[in-house]
Amino acid sequence: MKIVKKRGIALEYFLALPDKKISNPLSFDLTKEQLKSTKPMFINVGNIGNKALVDLIVKRVLFDSYFFVSEELKEIIESYEPSERYKKHNNSDKTNKMDKTDKANKTNEISKKLQMHPLFVTNNDNSLQVAYWCLEMKATEDVVVNKFRDAQDMQINESRVIDKAIHKIHYEKQTFLLVNHYLAESILRRCPKGIYFQVVKKSEEAK
Numbered sequence: 593m594k595i596v597k598k599r600g601i602a603l604e605y606f607l608a609l610p611d612k613k614i615s616n617p618l619s620f621d622l623t624k625e626q627l628k629s630t631k632p633m634f635i636n637v638g639n640i641g642n643k644a645l646v647d648l649i650v651k652r653v654l655f656d657s658y659f660f661v662s663e664e665l666k667e668i669i670e671s672y673e674p675s676e677r678y679k680k681h682n683n684s685d686k687t688n689k690m691d692k693t694d695k696a697n698k699t700n701e702i703s704k705k706l707q708m709h710p711l712f713v714t715n716n717d718n719s720l721q722v723a724y725w726c727l728e729m730k731a732t733e734d735v736v737v738n739k740f741r742d743a744q745d746m747q748i749n750e751s752r753v754i755d756k757a758i759h760k761i762h763y764e765k766q767t768f769l770l771v772n773h774y775l776a777e778s779i780l781r782r783c784p785k786g787i788y789f790q791v792v793k794k795s796e797e798a799k
Contacts (some may be wrong), residue, residue, distance in 0.1 A: 638716055657769075663723050663725070758772075
C-alpha cells in the first residue's frame with residue numbers, strides 16, 4: 593500500500609521505540625552472525641518467569657539495530673508494506689528464462705522492499721511458543737537533517753520518507769525505525785505491548 597500525501601492533509605511521523613515503562617520485557621541473546629542471518633531461527637530463552645511478551649524487541653550490535661516484531665505487528669505492517677520474504681512462486685520456468693538484466697532488475701526491486709525472517713522463541717518446558725519477525729530493509733539515506741542529543745529533537749526531511757509507511761534510518765551511530773501516522777494508528781488500535789511512538793518533527797526547509 594503506497595502512502596500518498598493528500599493536498600491539505602499533513603502526514604505525521606513517529607519513531608517506534610521500546611516502551612521503557614515495561615520493566616521486565618522478554619528478550620533474547622543472539623550473536624552478530626545470527627542477527628545477520630536470513631534463515632529461520634529457533635531459540636530457547638530458558639525460564640521466562642514474569643517477563644512480558646512485548647510486540648517490539650530491538651537488538652543493538654555496534655552501530656546497527658535489528659528490529660523484531662510480534663506476529664500481530666507483522667500482519668499490520670505487511671498490510672502497508674507487503675513482504676517479499678517466504679512467498680512461494682510457481683513461475684520457476686519463467687524465472688529461469690529471464691536474462692541477466694531482468695534478474696538484476698528484479699533483485700534490485702526486491703531489495704528495496706520490506707523483507708522479514710522468523711525467529712521462533714520457546715522456553716524450557718515448552719509452555720511458550722511464539723514467533724517474532726526480524727524486519728529487513730535497506731536504510732533510507734539523508735532523512736535526518738539536524739544534530740540532536742535526544743530523539744525527541746530529531747528533524748527529518750519529509751520528501752525522503754513520504755513514499756512508504758515504514759523506514760529504517762541511520763543517524764551517526766544510531767539506527768531508528770520510522771513510521772507514518774497511518775501505520776502507527778493501525779498498530780495502536782490493537783493495544784500493543786512494549787512499543788512507544790515518539791513524534792518526529794519535520795524540517796521547515798524540507799517541506
